[in-house]
Amino acid sequence: MASWPARTWSPAELVTSTMMNGVRDQLNELHGVALQIANWTPRIQWGVTVPSDITYTNQFGRYIRVGPFVWAFGRLTMSNKGAGTGTLSIGNLPLVVENVVGASTGAVVFSYFANMASNVGQMGGLVLNATNRADIYGTTAATTAMGGFTNTIVTNTTDFIFIIEYLTSAP
């Protein structure tokens, strides 16, 4: 890291933290942080199984990457949930999830859900290490633990808006 020559700061500079902003800007340049913004196509999966019989009226996503951090925004509105069964997952994450043994390095946050098959109190989820997938968890009644959601919780018109934040090891 570079060092900066000593100088006397004026009170005006100090109280407005102008110099600190300057240091910050220089750090940004030194670290050369990579910023990546692009589209991605989220999809519903049943665990590892990628169904071919689900159709959507909304299926789009956009993601931001800053260094190892990824924010993947998306919306999925189904028009037919197909006949598949299994764990409810969101797949095709734009960058592979970092493999951290013994820890989950991300979070699934739902800002909106509608047309579920049951009354849902909360939805969340976990990203899976070294995959491009997140499994969905939630509550359908007052409980002491969120449970894993499956195909039975969605209908032909279920609608999700979400953000998946996680760490990636992708170059």
Added chain:
Amino acid sequence: MKYYVQGTAGLYVDVSGSNYPVHGADQQYIEIPDPVPEGELLQWTPIIGGQNGESGQAYSSQRGDWLKTSTHVNCWAYLQFSAVGTINGELWLKNLPMKSAYVPNNFAGTFAYWTNLRTPNNWTDLKFWVPGGANYGRIFGAQGGNNPIPLTGIDVNDHSQFILYVCYPIVPAPPA
């Protein structure tokens, strides 16, 4: 990092919402922590504790990652107790890596996953929020259609597990 300044009594530096007063009898130096690098993977140590303190806790998982931008921090955490110990008062997420902006707002945080909480209380929805000027989050839960209430130490046990995320500002909003 120590900076020598031309100052007088009462002078302070405001950096990211934190005030650093001028020290010394002659009021001629201040000490400011090294700037937090932006856009880099950083670690923090999350704690689920009590508003009035905690003791005897141990974790089987206690990982926190965070990233700072020029105006906000983004924090993830993954925690699981192996021993909950004693938690006094409301249940708080503690030790967030930076204080939130000094504004009269609460900043929303989200649990992506929670399990192994302790009965008799049951929850349909858990959330937390970070008060303005704080580096902790107050954990609240809803039971059905009722208003959220704060969780306390009786709601967690030796295997309670949480995964969470929060993004909050660290500098005050500019004047209108």
